[in-house]
Amino acid sequence: MTQDARFEDGQETPLNLGALDAEDLQVISALAQDAVFPVTEMTWRARERRFAILLNRFRWEDAPTAKQTGRAVERVQSVLLVENVLSVSSQGVDRSDKETILSLLSLTYEPLKDGAGHILLTLAGDGVLKLSVEALEATLKDVTRPYLAPSKQMPTHET
Template sequence: MSRDARFEDGVDAPLNLGALDADDLRVLSTLVQDAVFPITEMRWLKGENRFALLLNRFRWEDAAAAERRGRAVERVQAVLVFDNVLAVASQGVDRADRDLVLSLLSLAFEPGEEGAGAVILTLAGDGAIRLSVEALEATLKDVTRPYLAPSGAVPRHEA
C-alpha cells in the first residue's frame, strides 16, 4: 500500500526561484526576510540594468522542521537579482560606511504604468532601497551549502 507524499519527504535542495509579478515577489520576500548583507555586497550594474545582492539568508523554509527535530537553524548565502532596473535610490543607508551590515525585512512592488513600477527593499532601522524597474523580474538563488545560523536562534520580531 502506498502513502501520500509528505512535505518532510522532500529533497533538501538549494532554492532557485523567480518573480515576475507582485504575488511572486511576496513569496521571495518571505524567503529573504531577516537576510543580512554587508553594504559591500550590493551592486547596481547600470549598463546591464541589473541590481544584485549577496545575502546571508535565514532558511525559513527549514526552520519549523529544524525546531521540531531539535536541530540547529541554518542560513545560506543567496544571490537576489533584479533585472530591468532603470534607477536605484536609497534612504537611511550610509553608503560611505563600508563596514555597514544591513538587514532586509521585506520586498514589495509598487506598480506603475504598462508593467513598470518600483521594487522597495525595506531594511531594519528605517532604511530602504528603491529600484525603478521597466518590468518586474527577480531571481533568488542559493549559492552555498547551508551553515549553522551564528545566533542559533530563529529571528523574532516584536509586535
C-alpha cells in the same frame, strides 16, 4: 489531475526562485526576510540594468524541521538579482560606511503603468532601497551550502 506541491514534499535542495509579478515577489520576500548583508555586497550595473545583493539568508523553509528535531537553525548565502533596473535610490542607508551590516525585512512591488514599477527593499532601522524597474523580473538563488546560523536562534520581531 495534478496536485499542488506541499511543503512536506520539499527536498534539501538549494532555492532557485523567480518572480515576474507581485505575488511571486511575496514568496521571495518571505524566504529572504531577515537576510543580512554587508553594504559592500550590493551592486548595480547600470549598463546591464541589473541589481544584485549577496545575502546571508535565514533558511525559513527549514526552520519548522529544525525546531521539531532540535537541530540548529541554518543560514545560506543567496543572490537576490533584479533585472530591468532603470535607477536605484536609497533612504537611511550609509554606503560610505563599509562596515555597515543591513538586514532585509521585506520586498514589495508598486506597479506603475505599462508594466513598470518600483521594487522596495525595506531594511531594519528604517532604511529603504527603491529600484525603479521597466518590468518585474527577480530571482533568489542559493549559492552555497547551508551553514549553522551564528546566533543559533530564529530571528524574532518585536510587535
